[in-house]
Amino acid sequence: xxxxxxxxxxxxxxxxxxxxxxxxxxxxxxxxxxxxxxxxxxxxxxxxxxxxxxxxxxxxxxxxxxxxxxxxxxxxxxxxxxxxxxxxxxxxxxxxxxxxxxxxxxxxxxxxxxxxxxxxxxxxxxxxxxxxxxxxxxxxxxxxxxxxxxxxxxxxxxxxxxxxxxxxxxxxxxxxxxxxxxxxxxxxxxxxxxxxxxxxxxxxxxxxxxxxxxxxxxxxxxxxxxxxxxxxxxxxxxxxxxxxxxx
Ligand SMILES: [Zn+2]
Numbered sequence: 001x002x003x004x005x006x007x008x009x010x011x012x013x014x015x016x017x018x019x020x021x022x023x024x025x026x027x028x029x030x031x032x033x034x035x036x037x038x039x040x041x042x043x044x045x046x047x048x049x050x051x052x053x054x055x056x057x058x059x060x061x062x063x064x065x066x067x068x069x070x071x072x073x074x075x076x077x078x079x080x081x082x083x084x085x086x087x088x089x090x091x092x093x094x095x096x097x098x099x100x101x102x103x104x105x106x107x108x109x110x111x112x113x114x115x116x117x118x119x120x121x122x123x124x125x126x127x128x129x130x131x132x133x134x135x136x137x138x139x140x141x142x143x144x145x146x147x148x149x150x151x152x153x154x155x156x157x158x159x160x161x162x163x164x165x166x167x168x169x170x171x172x173x174x175x176x177x178x179x180x181x182x183x184x185x186x187x188x189x190x191x192x193x194x195x196x197x198x199x200x201x202x203x204x205x206x207x208x209x210x211x212x213x214x215x216x217x218x219x220x221x222x223x224x225x226x227x228x229x230x231x232x233x234x235x236x237x238x239x240x241x242x243x244x245x246x247x
Contacts, residue, residue, distance in 0.1 A: 069128040071116045074219045075099075083117075083150045084210065086178045086234040096150055098125040099217040100133060103144040115217050125149070126157040130164070143171040148205065148213045152177040158191030162198035174201040176209050180238050189245045196246050204238040207231050 075083075075097065083097045095118050102112040112133065118125040129147075152175070153161065165173055175195070182188045196202055205213070207227050214225035 069116055069118055069123060069125070069132060071114060071132060073114055075115055075217055077214075077218050077220060080214065080218045081228070084178045084205075084213065085228055086205065086210075086231060086238065088179075088234065088237065090151065090179055093150065095119050096125040098129060098150075099148040099213055100129060101146040101216075102134060104138075105142045105144075107141065113216070124154065124157050126153050127160060137168070139168070139170060141170065143168075145171060145173045147173075147175045148209065148217070149175060149177050151179045151181040152183075152188075152192065152202075153195070154181060155185075155187040155191035158188075158195045161200065162191075162194040165195075165198040165200055173199070174203070176203050176205045177238075178205045178210070180204070180241055183241050183245065192242070192245050202242065202246065204235055204242055206235050 080097075083093055083095075097115060097117045099115040100112070104110050104112070114133065116125050116128055116133065118128060123131075126147075126149075134143075134145075152158075161173070165171060183192075192202060203209075210227055210231065211225045214220055218225075
């Protein structure tokens with residue numbers, strides 16, 4: 001049971017850090033308002049460049065976490081409500097949260113569940129999922145992978161996932177996204193279409209998906225999710241955009 005207490009300690013540390021971060025994020029949003037709307041939400045693939053672009057780095061250089069990709073069991077409720085909110089402009093949300101379910105069929109340890117977030121790192125959560133959560137790939141198994149992500153993948157990640165799905169036909173993949181990341185960009189749209197063509201099921205998160213994610217991946221204290229105002233309207237907005245892109 002030593003493992004449990006270790007995990008608990010790490011979770012505690014993580015929670016403290018997230019709480020501090022959230023306060024900072026909220027402050028930033030308040031201070032900068034929609035001015036930050038055009039900030040790149042996902043870091044570019046080059047780690048050094050990402051650090052340079054992220055203004056937080058100059059301000060608080062000692063805040064660097066001991067690990068680059070944070071992997072966990074359940075998300076803090078306040079962090080979830082902020083990071084997954086399906087607003088049109090995602091000010092202050094400069095990282096991706098990825099909740100995952102993996103069904104590997106009739107194996108002893110068949111079902112995997114958890115979440116990860118990318119932070120201060122050049123490697124995106126989507127890529128980290130395959131290296132950290134699913135490092136062992138068995139071509140004899142059938143994989144059903146479901147992601148609930150705070151925003152849809154960038155073009156580089158979309159291309160990588162599409163390649164992977166083409167190469168590994170025994171993986172069935174569904175991605176439910178709270179927001180569309182930079183959907184006006186032609187490159188991003190091409191990435192989403194490539195994913196779709198490769199057989200990935202791509203959907204926007206409906207209010208019921210937010211509730212499901214809350215129930216499954218959040219430290220919800222047995223409380224149901226009270227969806228924010230405009231949750232359904234925002235879903236419909238993004239749903240329409242995605243349908244146009246995938247047409
Ligand atoms: Zn990416």
